[in-house]
Amino acid sequence: MHTRWRGITASTFAAVALAGLVAGCEGDKSKAQVAADANALDAGPPQPVLGGKLGAELAAAASGAPAEGRPAPGGGPTDGPPENGVFSPQAAAAALPKDMPYKIEVVDEGSEPRARLAPKIDPKSEQKLNITLGLRMGGPQGMPNLDLGVSLKAEKPADKPKEGAAAPAASAGPTKVIAKVTSATLASMSIGGPPKELADALAKLKGSALHYDLSPANAVSNQKPELAKDADPGLQPLLAALGEAIALVTPPLPEKPVGAGAYWMVTDRAVASGAQLPVLRYRVFKIEKVEGDVVSISVDTRQYAEGADLKLPGPNGEVTLTIDRLESSGKGTLAWSPSTFAPGTADASQRLQALLVPPGGSGQPGAQRSVAQVELTAKFAAAGGSVAPAAAPAAP
Numbered sequence: 425m426h427t428r429w430r431g432i433t434a435s436t437f438a439a440v441a442l443a444g445l446v447a448g449c450e451g452d453k454s455k456a457q458v459a460a461d462a463n464a465l466d467a468g469p470p471q472p473v474l475g476g477k478l479g480a481e482l483a484a485a486a487s488g489a490p491a492e493g494r495p496a497p498g499g500g501p502t503d504g505p506p507e508n509g510v511f512s513p514q515a516a517a518a519a520l521p522k523d524m525p526y527k528i529e530v531v532d533e534g535s536e537p538r539a540r541l542a543p544k545i546d547p548k549s550e551q552k553l554n555i556t557l558g559l560r561m562g563g564p565q566g567m568p569n570l571d572l573g574v575s576l577k578a579e580k581p582a583d584k585p586k587e588g589a590a591a592p593a594a595s596a597g598p599t600k601v602i603a604k605v606t607s608a609t610l611a612s613m614s615i616g617g618p619p620k621e622l623a624d625a626l627a628k629l630k631g632s633a634l635h636y637d638l639s640p641a642n643a644v645s646n647q648k649p650e651l652a653k654d655a656d657p658g659l660q661p662l663l664a665a666l667g668e669a670i671a672l673v674t675p676p677l678p679e680k681p682v683g684a685g686a687y688w689m690v691t692d693r694a695v696a697s698g699a700q701l702p703v704l705r706y707r708v709f710k711i712e713k714v715e716g717d718v719v720s721i722s723v724d725t726r727q728y729a730e731g732a733d734l735k736l737p738g739p740n741g742e743v744t745l746t747i748d749r750l751e752s753s754g755k756g757t758l759a760w761s762p763s764t765f766a767p768g769t770a771d772a773s774q775r776l777q778a779l780l781v782p783p784g785g786s787g788q789p790g791a792q793r794s795v796a797q798v799e800l801t802a803k804f805a806a807a808g809g810s811v812a813p814a815a816a817p818a819a820p
Contacts, residue, residue: 509750510729516704519691526643526692530678534686534711541677541719543642544762545599547578551765551806556611558801559665559697570626572666573607573807576765579635598637598645601765603670605632605652605663628655634667638765643676643692665697669802673758673770675709675721686711696727696752696776697800701734703727703752712757718768719760725774727752734780745780748793752776758804770804 511519520527553576558569579600608629610622631652637645649663676690687710694705705727712720727750734745756772780794 505726506728508748509752510732510747511704513731516728516730519704520693525645526676526690528641528676528678528688528690530680530682530686530688531708532685532687533680534683536683538681538683538686540679540681541642541760542762543599543638543640543677545578545638545765546763547599549577549763551576551768552606553766553768554805554807555666555669556801556803557662557665557669558799559662560799560801561797569611569801570662571607571609571611572605572629574666575604575606577602577604578765598639599765601636601638603634603636603666603766605629605666625656625659628652629659629662631655632659632663634663634670636667636670638674639676641676641679642674643690644671644674647671661697664695665800668694668697668774668800669772670766672707672725672754672774672800673723673756673767673772673802673804675707675723675758675760682711684711684714693730694727696798700736701776702730704730717761717763721758721760723754723756723758723772725752725754725756727754727774727776729778734778744783745794747778748781749779750776751778754800767804768806770802772802774800 506515553574555572555574556569557572579602608626610626629652632655633650634647635650636647639645647664647667649660649667651657651660651663671694676692678688682688687708690707690709692705692707694703695701696703705725708724710722710724712722714720729747729750732747734747736743736745752775754772754774756770758767758770758772760767776798778796780796782792782794
């Protein structure tokens with residue numbers, strides 16, 4: 425019953441995750457399939473996720489130009505995003521300076537009535553979520569989906585004021601959040617359940633945690649995964665994928681009052697799951713409807729590599745591949761409430777496809793190239809409560 429998953433252990437999970445971006449190389453595919461994938465990537469420059477005015481805004485932002493369409497930094501023309509999906513380090517820094525964690529640009533304020541969106545989280549509250557997490561690398565033979573129980577709380581301050589001392593003044597600093605794994609099982613297995621060895625390894629994820637900051641603007645940063653004491657170290661990438669999923673659907677909020685139909689663009693940096701690939705990420709959030717204090721939001725994502733070098737662990741040490749072309753887009757929906765740490769419901773997918781050149785092959789005609797694919801999917805559902813549901817996202 426479990427032929428497909430028999431023999432999969434925590435260490436296997438680790439090997440798959442660490443080699444994510446090379447999972448689809450020639451050794452795993454026929455030459456015809458590699459050629460077909462390469463042709464698909466070479467078909468032309470990647471198009472914006474969105475069309476019309478919104479697509480133009482995204483293209484202008486990815487070029488490093490101001491929203492008004494004035495020339496890009498350095499006096500160059502506004503040519504849109506890099507055609508091969510790969511920024512030079514200098515262009516990436518021009519698009520988002522290294523000392524700027526993120527920027528939020530309101531494109532349309534939406535219809536009346538408008539209100540300023542801002543978190544109002546009770547620091548003593550707890551949010552419980554059921555999260556189905558998927559990470560596919562190199563096609564459908566990736567990691568099976570996981571069902572995770574997750575509890576989110578504000579972390580207690582490290583130091584309490586001494587007795588009789590005045591309480592510290594409230595600050596506009598970030599909220600320290602801890603997302604703790606309360607359960608971990610495989611999702612959608614065949615009759616009889618998962619192989620015992622794999623089920624036991626996943627069960628030891630319980631107690632693992634993801635620490636992160638949630639800014640006053642609701643932006644996620646400084647994620648630090650912490651594996652449970654008895655968990656296999658090979659499961660560390662699963663916590664990284666969980667962190668990416670939480671950040672992907674947590675909307676940084678504009679300072680301006682906004683209403684239904686409003687949309688804003690968030691530019692920040694992220695690390696794509698499957699391999700430590702730094703990307704410059706553009707997310708366009710749009711308010712679909714407002715019901716009480718629950719705001720239904722759609723999100724479209726585009727990601728670009730921050731440089732052409734991709735460093736991966738190899739059998740004989742670190743290997744540096746060259747990213748010849750990269751395409752990465754995603755879509756999602758979420759239901760946000762000011763009283764919660766994360767969306768109560770969300771459904772999102774993010775796909776990355778890269779054309780890679782092995783060491784020494786860059787710039788050489790006819791050099792062998794590899795096609796790699798990574799797809800992250802995440803579904804959030806409130807545990808023990810209800811939030812207005814978000815519609816399912818369209819495929820990226």
